[in-house]
Amino acid sequence: MSILTELAETIAARKDADPDSSWTARLLAKGPEKCAEKFGEEAVEAIIEAVKGDRAALTSEAADVLYHLLVMLAARDVPLSDVLNELARRQGVSGIAEKSGRKAQ
Numbered sequence: 888m889s890i891l892t893e894l895a896e897t898i899a900a901r902k903d904a905d906p907d908s909s910w911t912a913r914l915l916a917k918g919p920e921k922c923a924e925k926f927g928e929e930a931v932e933a934i935i936e937a938v939k940g941d942r943a944a945l946t947s948e949a950a951d952v953l954y955h956l957l958v959m960l961a962a963r964d965v966p967l968s969d970v971l972n973e974l975a976r977r978q979g980v981s982g983i984a985e986k987s988g989r990k991a992q
């Protein structure tokens with residue numbers, strides 16, 4: 888399992904968790920709009936580092952962007968596997984969930 892898939896599963900599990908138990912659970916409890924806003928903020932921070940050319944800072948901000956993308960998807964019940972399958976479709980290959988014998992989550 889890739890680190891992204893693992894992280895997506897952890898984030899999905901936080902949807903039912905006590906908001907006081909984790910930062911992710913607290914963010915999800917604030918709703919999809921707040922999750923989308925946080926994603927936007929992190930994307931802008933990544934853009935700033937990309938323009939500045941600070942590779943270490945961009946690496947860190949890119950990790951924040953990926954994390955917040957997964958939170959935003961979870962907030963709207965869009966499985967990561969659907970996104971990966973869409974990428975695979977654009978490459979002209981069959982979906983990864985299908986290829987590995989797993990159904991989309």
Ligand SMILES: N=c1c2ncn([C@@H]3O[C@H](COP(=O)(O)OP(=O)(O)OP(=O)(O)O)[C@@H](O)[C@H]3O)c2ncn1[C@@H]1O[C@H](COP(=O)(O)O)[C@@H](O)[C@H]1O
Pocket residue numbers: 894897898901908909910911912950951954
């Ligand atoms: N990968 C991440 C991750 N990346 C970023 N963040 C959080 O995102 C926040 C970054 O946003 P900000 O700096 O804007 O945070 P802030 O200023 O405290 O928040 P606001 O007041 O602006 O709302 C930080 O508080 C980080 O903790 C993450 N929080 C959790 N994870 C992973 O998510 C999983 C679940 O973690 P829990 O949140 O502990 O359940 C674990 O695998 C974690 O490693």
